[in-house]
Amino acid sequence: MALEAKPEEFPFLEPSVLRKAAVVCHRNADADAYLSAYALSTLIGALAPGCEVHIATPGGMTTLTQKLSAKFPHRIAEGSGGDYDLYVAVDVGDEELLNEWKEKFRASPGVKVLVDHHPHRGGDLYGHAIVEEAATSAAEVVCGLFERKGVTPDPQTAQALLEAMLFDSSHLAIAGPSGLRAAVKLIDAGADLALARRELRSEPDYGEVLAKLKGAQRITIFRAGTWVVATSHVGSFQAHVARSLIYLGADLGLVGGESDGETRVSLRATQRLHEATGVKLGSQVAEEMAKRLGGHGGGHATAASFSTPTAEEDTVQATLKRLEELLGELKKLD
Numbered sequence: 431m432a433l434e435a436k437p438e439e440f441p442f443l444e445p446s447v448l449r450k451a452a453v454v455c456h457r458n459a460d461a462d463a464y465l466s467a468y469a470l471s472t473l474i475g476a477l478a479p480g481c482e483v484h485i486a487t488p489g490g491m492t493t494l495t496q497k498l499s500a501k502f503p504h505r506i507a508e509g510s511g512g513d514y515d516l517y518v519a520v521d522v523g524d525e526e527l528l529n530e531w532k533e534k535f536r537a538s539p540g541v542k543v544l545v546d547h548h549p550h551r552g553g554d555l556y557g558h559a560i561v562e563e564a565a566t567s568a569a570e571v572v573c574g575l576f577e578r579k580g581v582t583p584d585p586q587t588a589q590a591l592l593e594a595m596l597f598d599s600s601h602l603a604i605a606g607p608s609g610l611r612a613a614v615k616l617i618d619a620g621a622d623l624a625l626a627r628r629e630l631r632s633e634p635d636y637g638e639v640l641a642k643l644k645g646a647q648r649i650t651i652f653r654a655g656t657w658v659v660a661t662s663h664v665g666s667f668q669a670h671v672a673r674s675l676i677y678l679g680a681d682l683g684l685v686g687g688e689s690d691g692e693t694r695v696s697l698r699a700t701q702r703l704h705e706a707t708g709v710k711l712g713s714q715v716a717e718e719m720a721k722r723l724g725g726h727g728g729g730h731a732t733a734a735s736f737s738t739p740t741a742e743e744d745t746v747q748a749t750l751k752r753l754e755e756l757l758g759e760l761k762k763l764d
């Protein structure tokens with residue numbers, strides 16, 4: 431079990447001996463992961479000026495992140511060469527999402543820190559964990575670290591953090607008081623809100639549009655009491671389609687898909703459903719299903735996913751059974 435660390439003790443080793451650090455994002459880095467890593471790199475640079483910092487993006491980045499990384503460029507770690515004194519995993523959630531870096535963490539004698547807003551599920555991979563589940567982005571946790579270390583982010587870093595925060599908080603719509611306060615501080619530090627909004631806008635991705643429209647065509651509707659549950663299946667973009675089901679008005683969306691012999695299921699729920707029923711999709715559905723069917727998964731109360739080698743149809747049926755345990759009988763609508 432990682433120690434719940436005191437943020438003011440970051441980076442948990444004497445800055446003067448810190449020569450090389452790696453900040454590692456979750457697989458297919460999103461804007462929150464990459465830009466939080468970018469900001470952590472400046473923080474490490476401010477605390478340990480001689481330190482060389484690499485960012486690692488196992489399995490690459492999303493299209494939007496690629497665009498943002500051109501504006502916030504950073505040295506990217508190549509392959510698995512070299513060892514580091516300090517490893518910081520950021521926005522990772524499930525440690526499986528570190529890909530080959532998980533083994534690198536294990537094998538290295540360096541200091542390993544987790545900075546995250548996803549719940550940390552034990553394990554001994556990290557020596558120190560700075561986790562704030564109430565934060566709506568990893569960037570918000572990183573902002574707190576800057577503050578606790580008495581470092582003011584430079585305008586470019588403030589911009590990166592604000593964009594990460596907007597990206598992960600539906601443009602602050604779901605941010606809490608501390609997220610809003612952090613956003614204002616970043617603006618005071620030189621970040622431009624209008625620019626951040628513009629830069630997060632991306633060209634529609636044809637594959638994503640197609641997946642969402644096909645997903646809508648294939649909807650099956652269930653009711654559990656007054657709750658509306660919608661399911662669908664697509665080969666990719668399951669998370670986007672699940673979110674679309676919520677936009678269309680479902681209280682809970684479940685989207686399955688099979689690729690490379692693996693079934694992926696994404697789940698989304700409204701805040702209203704979570705508050706009224708107490709159901710947490712991450713711990714009570716995604717993690718539970720991964721345990722029952724083999725595989726891995728997790729997430730937040732209203733957004734979660736899992737993958738399993740079990741066939742898609744069996745997986746979806748078993749997940750609907752699990753939802754019945756939590757919400758009551760599901761009646762299929764014709």
Ligand SMILES: [Mn+2]
Binds near residue numbers: 462
């Ligand atoms: Mn995040």
